[in-house]
Structure formats: structure tokens, C-alpha cells
Amino acid sequence: MAGNAQLDTSSNPARLRISGDWTLAHYTRLKQQTEQLAGQYDAQTAIDLDEVSSIDTAGASLLVDLLGAERVSQLTDTAHKLPAADRALLQTVYASLRDFCVPVKVPQQNICILLLSRIGGAVYKLWQDSLQLLGFIGLILQTLARNLFRPKQWRITPMVAHIEQIGLNAAPIVVLLTFMVGAVVAFLGATVLANFGAGIFTVDLVAFSFLREFGVLLTAILLAGRTASAFTAQIGSMKANEEIDAIRTLGLDPMDLLVLPRVLALLIALPLLTFLAMMAGILGGAVVCVVSLGISPDMFISLLHSDIGVQHFLVGMVKAPFFAFLIAAVGCLEGFKVSGSAESVGEHTTSSVVQSIFIVIVLDAVAALFFMEMGW
Amino acid sequence: MQAPREAIIEVRGLCNRFGSQAVHENLDLDVYKGEILGVVGGSGTGKSVLLRSIVGLRRPTEGQVRVFGQDLLSLPEEARSKIERRFGVLFQSGALFSSLTVTENIALPLIEHAGLSRPDAEHLACVKLALAGLPLSAADKYPSMLSGGMIKRAALARALALDPDILFLDEPTAGLDPIGAAAFDQLILTLRDAMGLSVFLVTHDLDTLYTITDRVAVLSQKRVLVAAPIKQVEDYDDPWIHEYFHGPRGRAAYEAATKIKEQ
Numbered sequence: 001m002a003g004n005a006q007l008d009t010s011s012n013p014a015r016l017r018i019s020g021d022w023t024l025a026h027y028t029r030l031k032q033q034t035e036q037l038a039g040q041y042d043a044q045t046a047i048d049l050d051e052v053s054s055i056d057t058a059g060a061s062l063l064v065d066l067l068g069a070e071r072v073s074q075l076t077d078t079a080h081k082l083p084a085a086d087r088a089l090l091q092t093v094y095a096s097l098r099d100f101c102v103p104v105k106v107p108q109q110n111i112c113i114l115l116l117s118r119i120g121g122a123v124y125k126l127w128q129d130s131l132q133l134l135g136f137i138g139l140i141l142q143t144l145a146r147n148l149f150r151p152k153q154w155r156i157t158p159m160v161a162h163i164e165q166i167g168l169n170a171a172p173i174v175v176l177l178t179f180m181v182g183a184v185v186a187f188l189g190a191t192v193l194a195n196f197g198a199g200i201f202t203v204d205l206v207a208f209s210f211l212r213e214f215g216v217l218l219t220a221i222l223l224a225g226r227t228a229s230a231f232t233a234q235i236g237s238m239k240a241n242e243e244i245d246a247i248r249t250l251g252l253d254p255m256d257l258l259v260l261p262r263v264l265a266l267l268i269a270l271p272l273l274t275f276l277a278m279m280a281g282i283l284g285g286a287v288v289c290v291v292s293l294g295i296s297p298d299m300f301i302s303l304l305h306s307d308i309g310v311q312h313f314l315v316g317m318v319k320a321p322f323f324a325f326l327i328a329a330v331g332c333l334e335g336f337k338v339s340g341s342a343e344s345v346g347e348h349t350t351s352s353v354v355q356s357i358f359i360v361i362v363l364d365a366v367a368a369l370f371f372m373e374m375g376w
Numbered sequence: 377m378q379a380p381r382e383a384i385i386e387v388r389g390l391c392n393r394f395g396s397q398a399v400h401e402n403l404d405l406d407v408y409k410g411e412i413l414g415v416v417g418g419s420g421t422g423k424s425v426l427l428r429s430i431v432g433l434r435r436p437t438e439g440q441v442r443v444f445g446q447d448l449l450s451l452p453e454e455a456r457s458k459i460e461r462r463f464g465v466l467f468q469s470g471a472l473f474s475s476l477t478v479t480e481n482i483a484l485p486l487i488e489h490a491g492l493s494r495p496d497a498e499h500l501a502c503v504k505l506a507l508a509g510l511p512l513s514a515a516d517k518y519p520s521m522l523s524g525g526m527i528k529r530a531a532l533a534r535a536l537a538l539d540p541d542i543l544f545l546d547e548p549t550a551g552l553d554p555i556g557a558a559a560f561d562q563l564i565l566t567l568r569d570a571m572g573l574s575v576f577l578v579t580h581d582l583d584t585l586y587t588i589t590d591r592v593a594v595l596s597q598k599r600v601l602v603a604a605p606i607k608q609v610e611d612y613d614d615p616w617i618h619e620y621f622h623g624p625r626g627r628a629a630y631e632a633a634t635k636i637k638e639q
């Protein structure tokens with residue numbers, strides 16, 4: 001039977017009749033009833049709990065809200081028809097609520113102030129993040145320098161494992177992606193350049209763009225998405241689980257144990273993948289040239305030989321370790337920033353991907369300017 | 377004991393294996409309506425695995441688990457969820473949702489299943505917090521900001537959120553101070569008496585075993601060695617059980633419990 005609370009004003013003093021199931025299933029309705037009743041009765045009102053058939057903690061808390069703690073404590077002594085077990089429950093609920101008041105919510109702030117404070121917070125955070133990143137890079141370099149001359153401390157096994165994960169396992173996707181981009185670039189070249197009767201320069205276009213820019217840039221962006229996020233999530237969930245603290249209390253250095261192997265692995269893997277990417281991109285271009293421009297493979301290669309100097313390859317390659325270092329640093333640092341919750345792991349993983357892609361592209365643009373001015 | 381009682385959990389011929397390691401072999405166990413069943417056993421004897429098998433989180437390698445007369449794992453999603461709402465589970469490590477505050481953790485099932493509005497649910501969540509013995513200051517904290525004992529209490533409050541019919545508690549008093557643990561024992565008793573709960577209580581706490589359990593099931597040698605009221609279990613002829621109940625801690629707990637009962 002559903003719970004009920006009824007004020008019977010015909011008798012004197014008035015009687016508040018509480019009956020039925022006071023359980024969670026009827027909570028919403030009972031709550032409305034009790035809210036309507038509030039203020040309609042006073043200390044004189046007799047309270048009748050005899051017809052209550054069952055009660056749980058939700059119902060008990062409603063009764064405490066309705067009647068007030070004092071009344072309930074009296075009732076638990078006087079309402080003899082209520083089974084002892086139910087009275088004990090009422091008493092428990094009332095006793096634990098006695099020292100515990102329900103929190104009041106702070107009122108919402110003005111939206112303009114909120115907006116300004118958000119903007120201010122974001123700017124400040126950007127500044128802090130940059131400082132932190134610089135500090136972290138310094139820390140990595142310091143750890144690296146310290147360990148460089150102590151071969152005993154080199155952690156070869158985790159490093160090789162990381163190289164497999166981020167290098168070898170990423171090779172197929174990197175090759176496939178750059179192959180297709182190479183083909184697309186060649187198509188574009190073929191379409192635009194053919195109008196000037198300069199279709200043959202498609203070869204140069206593909207080779208230039210992949211050796212100098214696309215090879216390394218595409219690989220770096222791919223690894224920023226694939227590896228920076230993995231680093232953040234790995235280190236972040238260790239942080240959330242207090243594993244990082246455990247490492248520290250064991251007298252070990254998380255920089256040594258976690259960061260250095262990852263940074264070194266990426267430093268080795270990214271240049272290798274970049275080389276693969278360059279080759280795959282040029283191959284993609286070559287396939288398009290052969291198929292749609294009628295340039296034979298032999299001719300493609302001899303054009304490469306004659307037109308493209310080795311410095312273009314070097315210009316591309318020299319960027320790879322810088323990108324690798326920054327991606328690894330951002331990934332690991334964001335991992336260390338994780339605090340407790342699963343949500344925070346997700347937040348920082350996103351942030352590490354966004355940051356590392358941003359840094360890679362900005363750095364690439366700066367490098368492009370530099371190399372152009374130098375005439376390399 | 378009384379006439380045959382209604383078993384709400386029946387475990388029959390349960391086998392659980394992880395690779396080549398057999399944790400349970402041919403395990404039988406009943407949990408009756410309205411009883412508090414203590415489950416004991418050495419570390420790694422498979423108490424938590426048994427609990428996971430019963431609540432349907434783990435498909436047993438062999439055997440059957442029936443809850444309210446039904447096999448959870450063979451039920452359609454809808455019916456299963458309906459039964460699961462009658463469970464309250466406290467995991468050994470708390471398993472609070474780390475991205476919700478304590479209040480939100482407890483309010484979540486109330487909003488999702490009991491259909492309460494958010495303010496109502498949060499109000500009720502505060503009541504459960506108070507019942508579990510947490511201070512108000514913990515209400516708006518995230519689980520990572522809580523102490524170990526507070527996590528246990530918050531997890532208990534969440535397990536109690538829907539006023540369940542069966543409570544599964546995995547070492548609820550581990551990490552609580554003795555006063556808190558005693559209050560916890562009383563709370564479980566009160567709830568059981570008022571709402572007719574059944575409680576599946578995994579514990580190493582001898583005081584809890586002596587004060588509140590109706591029966592104790594001993595997990596050993598991959599099965600339930602004995603499940604009986606604690607007085608009978610004590611006298612069971614098995615070296616491990618003897619060591620367990622008649623060791624220095626067992627004796628002390630026994631004497632303490634008799635003292636409490638005399639008062």
C-alpha cells in the first residue's frame with residue numbers, strides 16, 4: 001500500500017495520520033505531501049504511526065524532515081505499535097541526521113564576471129603551462145645528461161618495448177597515409193601544372209614537398225595523436241592510482257623510469273618513421289606520375305637525381321628529433337598533471353594531443369621560414 | 377533453527393578458473409532471506425571472485441548461480457537490470473566514480489532508477505552519507521580527496537542508495553577505526569531488522585563475525601567447507617578453521633562479543 005500522510009482536523013487536538021509504505025518507491029509523492037503539510041501542524045498535533053506498514057531509510061529521512069528530529073525521537077519511544085525494528089531504523093536515521101545539516105548551495109555568480117574570470121583563468125593557465133613545459137624540458141635534459149655517462153642506468157628493455165609500440169606498430173598507418181597523400185599531391189600537380197605544359201614538374205613538387213615538409217610533418221602529427229595521447233593516458237592513470245607516488249617512495253625517479261625511455265624511444269622512432277613516410281609519399285607520387293602522366297619509372301628516378309639535392313632530405317630529417325622530443329615531453333608532462341579522476345585523464349589526454357599538434361605545426365612554420373631565409 | 381527458509385541466492389556446482397588456476401571447484405552455497413551471511417577465507421581463496429560471480433559480473437566457468445530464483449546471465453538485459461536494482465554492492469576497493477563528487481556518486485542511482493529529481497536525490501544522498509557516518513564536509517569532495525576509511529563509507533552509502541534487498545559487502549570494515557567499525561555493524565543490523573535485508577558479507581573482521589552474522593561460510597580448498605552459525609563453525613574439524621577462530625585474535629573477539637551480548 002502506498003504511503004500517506006493525512007492531517008485529521010476533526011478531532012482535538014488534530015491528528016497527523018501517517019500510514020502505508022514509506023519507501024523509496026513512493027518518495028517523490030510523499031515528499032510533495034510532506035511539503036504541503038509543513039507548517040499546518042504544531043507541537044500539539046498528535047502523531048499516529050500505527051498504520052505504517054513498512055519503512056526504509058528514504059522514508060525515515062522524510063519523516064525526520066516532516067516531524068523534526070525531536071518529535072521523531074519522542075515517537076520512537078512512544079509509538080509502540082510500530083515494530084521495534086522500524087523504530088530502531090527511525091532512531092538511527094534521526095541520530096545520524098542530528099549532527100549533520102544539509103548543505104546550502106552557493107548562489108550563481110553574475111555571468112559577465114564569470115566570463116571574465118574564465119578568460120583570465122585561461123590566459124593565466126596558458127602562461128603557467130608554458131612555464132611548466134619549459135621546466136619539464138629542462139628536467140628531461142638534466143636527467144638525460146645525468147644518465148648519459150652511466151650505462152648501468154640505461155633502461156634498454158622498456159625503451160625497445162616503446163620503440164616497438166610507437167615505431168613498428170605505427171609503420172603501416174604512416175606508410176599508408178603518406179602514400180595516399182603523395183598520390184593526392186601528384187594529382188593536384190598534374191592537374192595544375194599540365195595547364196602550363198609543365199606536367200613534368202609534378203615529380204619535383206612531390207619530391208620537394210615530401211622531403212622538406214610533408215614527410216616529417218604528417219608523421220609528427222600522426223604520432224602526436226597516437227603516441228602523445230598514449231603517454232598521457234599511461235602516466236595519467238598511474239598518477240591517478242598513486243603508482244607514481246609509489247615509485248617515488250621506493251626511492252626511484254619517475255623521470256628515469258617512465259619519461260626517459262619514452263622520450264628516447266620517440267627520438268629514435270620518429271626519424272625512422274619520417275624516412276618511411278618520405279619514401280612512401282614519393283612512391284605514391286610516382287605511381288600517379290606513371291599512371292596518369294605517362295612518366296616512366298626510370299625517368300622519374302633520373303629526374304629525382306638531377307633536380308633534387310640531398311639537402312632537402314636533410315632539411316626534413318633534421319626536424320624529426322625536435323618534433324619527437326617535444327611530442328614526448330608534452331605527452332609525459334600532461335600525464336603528470338592528471339589528478340585523481342578518470343575525467344581528468346581524458347581531459348589531459350585531449351590537451352596533450354592538441355598541444356603537441358599545435359607545437360609541431362608552429363615549430364614547422366618557424367623552421368620553414370628559417371630554412372628559406374638561409375637559402376637551404 | 378527455524379523451518380526451511382527461502383533461499384534468495386543459490387549457487388550450485390560453481391567452478392571458476394583463470395587459465396590453469398582453479399579458484400572454485402564445485403562450490404555450493406545458499407543465502408537465505410533476511411540473514412547476514414559472513415564469508416571468510418584466507419587471502420586469495422576467491423571470496424571476491426565468488427561475489428562477482430553472484431552479482432553477475434563474471435560468467436562462471438561452470439555451474440549455476442540463481443538470484444531470486446533466476447539465472448542473471450541468461451536473462452534479457454531489461455529483466456536483469458530490474459534485479460540488479462535490488463542489489464547494493466560495496467566493492468573491496470570502493471569503486472566510486474572518480475569524476476563525480478561523493479554526493480553525486482550516491483545520487484546517481486537515485487536519479488537513474490528511483491526517478492527522483494536532482495535536488496531530492498542529493499538530499500537523500502546526504503541522508504545516506506550521514507547514515508554511513510561521513511561528515512558533511514565530505515559531501516562535495518571527489519573520491520581522490522577522501523581518506524581510505526571515508527572511501528569505504530562513501531561506497532557503503534552508495535550501496536545503500538536504493539535501499540536494496542541484498543547487500544553485497546566486500547570487506548566493509550577493513551580500514552575503519554574500531555568505533556566506526558562497531559557503528560557500521562550496528563547500522564547493518566538495524567537495516568536488516570527494519571527492511572529485511574539479506575547481507576552477503578565478506579570480512580576478515582572477527583568482531584563483525586561474532587556480533588552480527590547469522591551464519592558463517594568458510595571458503596577453503598576451492599569450495600565452501602562449512603556454512604553454519606558461528607558456534608558450529610568454530611568446532612568444525614579443520615586445521616585452518618581451528619587456527620582462525622581459536623587463534624589469539626579469535627579468542628579475544630569471542631570474549632568481546634559475549635561481553636557485548638551480555639550487556
Ligand SMILES: Nc1ncnc2c1ncn2[C@@H]1O[C@H](COP(=O)(O)OP(=O)(O)OP(=O)(O)O)[C@@H](O)[C@H]1O
Nearest residue numbers: 394397399417418419420421422423424425426468
Ligand atoms: N581477473 C583475474 N585474472 C586472474 N586471476 C584472478 C583474477 N581475479 C582473481 N584472480 C585470482 O583468483 C584468486 C581469488 O581472488 P579473490 O580476489 O577472490 O581473493 P579474495 O578471497 O577476495 O582475497 P582477499 O581476502 O585478499 O580479498 C586469486 O588467486 C587471484 O589471483
Ligand SMILES: [Mg+2]
Nearest residue numbers: 423424468546
Ligand atoms: Mg577480496
